[in-house]
Amino acid sequence: NAGVMQNPRHLVRRRGQEARLRCSPMKGHSHVYWYRQLPEEGLKFMVYLQKENIIDESGMPKERFSAEFPKEGPSILRIQQVVRGDSAAYFCASSLNRGGDGTEAFFGQGTRLTVV
Amino acid sequence: GENVEQHPSTLSVQEGDSAVIKCTYSDSASNYFPWYKQELGKRPQLIIDIRSNVGEKKDQRIAVTLNKTAKHFSLHITETQPEDSAVYFCAACPGFQKLVFGTGTRLLVSP
Secondary structure: OOOOEEEOOEEEEOOOOOEEEEEEOOOOOOEEEEEEEOOOOOEEEEEEEEOOEEEEOOOOOOOOEEEEOOOOOOEEEEEOOOOHHHOEEEEEEEEOOOOOOOOOOEEOOOEEEEEO | OOOEEEEOOEEEEEOOOOEEEEEEEOOOOEOEEEEEEEOOOOOOEEEEEEEOOOOEEEEOOEEEEEEOOOOEEEEEEOOOOHHHOEEEEEEEOEOOOOOEEOOOEEEEEEO
16 A cells, blocks of 8 residues: 655746645545645644545635645645745645544655745 | 644753653644654654543553643653654644644754
């Protein structure tokens, strides 16, 4: 059972371009979470999704950021018109269930976004 | 919303000593408390977790305690080894929704 897969591992974008980050959860997991980590800082919650639904997006900036988790395919975190302040590591995590056994969240390797 | 505070921010110990990291949370609805270890440039990895119906859990050299009344939980590492050096994050999970993380503790174990 492959773990949570994120790609690309490293992404360089010029200011004003779009960044697309992909996350394939562990097999059988239907809960996906995105976190942002600035250098030397902690993990900040961005968004929680289930298949085809956004459950909690309270950590997402109001503009330029969007996320989806379609019925088929990976979850996508999309950042439009990137700025230097978007440079960070973006981690995706997935869990089997919400509550009870299987609540454990497993993280992907992250995508390190650099905006130049 | 939930707020998690973590102390200390850095912790230096000698190999073989014990290390204790403490966290407090604010939302009484939180019922799941995992701990993650993150090595430099790598993903956070779950090392131990505890649910609100349990006061203590142990796994070899690692233990976690939970005091629901005081809203705090702690990670205890005994007989520390250099490979325990990493950043450790606590988290709280209100209503089994998102994880809210503490700010991390950088643990350095010197040989």
